[in-house]
Amino acid sequence: MGYAVVFGEALVDLLDTERDGERVYRQAIGGGPLNVAVGVTRLGGAAQFVGSLGDDVLGGRIRGFLTDVGVGLAGALTAPASTTLAVVTYSGPEPDFRFYGEPPSYALFGPDDLDLALLEGADVLYCGSVVLLQQRTLAAARRAWSLAAGLRVLDPNVRPRLLDGPAALDGLREVVAEFAAGAHLVKLSTADAELLYPGEPVEGVAAYLRELGAATVVVTLGAAGAVLAAAGADPVRVPAPKVDAIDATGAGDSVMAALIADLLLDGEPADPAGWVERVAFALRVAGLVCESPGGATAMPTRADVTRRFGR
Structure with a gap:
């Protein structure tokens, strides 16, 4: 088995x-x-985290946590900056994130900081989230995307508070289209879809991203499950299991983690039915995450998922 x-x-x-x-x-x-x-590591895959970490006590805690759970850090760098803080408040269906720390500790990784051997040996490359909004890290993501020999997966993971007006949103929309054109898998949330493509039904968003070039698209719908658009089939809805949710932090990330872990273990599914099975499993993983507080610390193992939902 390879690594992501x-x-x-x-x-x-x-x-x-x-x-x-x-x-x-x-x-x-x-x-x-x-x-x-x-999440990939907890589900039996191997993952290497690539990015910049602060040089303070909090950055050390992040490094120690990732090492303890088995995530590789060979491609990460320590930057001279305080670790970025994300203050998370809850007033609507989606948590509100406000970011503190200048310069952002995550934004100090550039194209020349990439470990090319690590990148070229990976079976899966994930890019996405707020690094797509910073010029230095976007340039690194573009270089990684162009050099990746394995499967490429994208998650926009949009944070509206970091978008400085309509021009920034237009710019992000163009970046998403650019990466989606070469993606084997795109995962986004309903909130991402509504922000990037206002007024479009989620099935339409999934179909549009496939038209741009993405091989498979998954749009998560919270408790309603997900929309799946795979090659050779119309978009379909995959239901989520009923759970006793107490904290949705990391649920969308766990869907992405489960899909990547299965790509590492078994490669791409041979047909749309195989994708439906993969997404159904990923939604069980997310359901279990929602039943525990925390994001990274709530990521389950496959044994945890089987205990909770059966085989």
């Missing part, structure tokens, strides 16, 4: 909560790509 290179951000989430009648922030290691790398 996951390129993106690692940071510290400060989750708004209440304890003993007072507002407090619960610290959690996070970043969508970091969650993906951890």
Whole structure:
């Protein structure tokens, strides 16, 4: 079995909560790509996290956490910056992220920092999330995308607070189209789809991304499951299991992690029915994540999924 290179951000989430009648922030290691790398490893795959980490105590904690869970750091670098903080508040269906730290610790990785041998040996390359909004890291992602010998997967993982007006959104839309054109798999959420393509039904968004060149597209719908658009078939809806959700942090990342882990273990499915099975499993993984607090720390093993939902 090969490995996945996951390129993106690692940071510290400060989750708004209440304890003993007072507002407090619960610290959690996070970043969508970091969650993906951890999820792949927990599900039996091998992952290498590639990106820049702060040189402070929090950056050390991130490095230690990833090492402890078995995520490789051969392609990561330590940058002279304080670790970015993402303050997460909850008022609607989607958590609201506000980012603190200048310069962002995740934005200091450039094209020349890529470990080319690590990249060229990977069976899967993941790119996405907020690194697509920074010129230096976008340039690195573009170079990685062009050099990848294995399967390329994309997750826009849009953070509206980091989009500075309509021009920034238009720019991101163009970047997503550019990467989707060469993607074997694109995963995005309903919130991503609504922001990038307002007024379009999710099936239409999935079909459009396939027309751009993406081989397979998955749009997650929260408790309603996901829309799957695979080659040779019309978009279909895959239901999610019923769960007792307490925290959706990392659920979308766990879907991506499960799909990548299965690509590493078994390659691409031979037909659309195989993709339906893969997405159904990924939604079980996400359901289990929603039943536990935290993002990266909630990522389950395959044995955990089997215990909860059966085979």
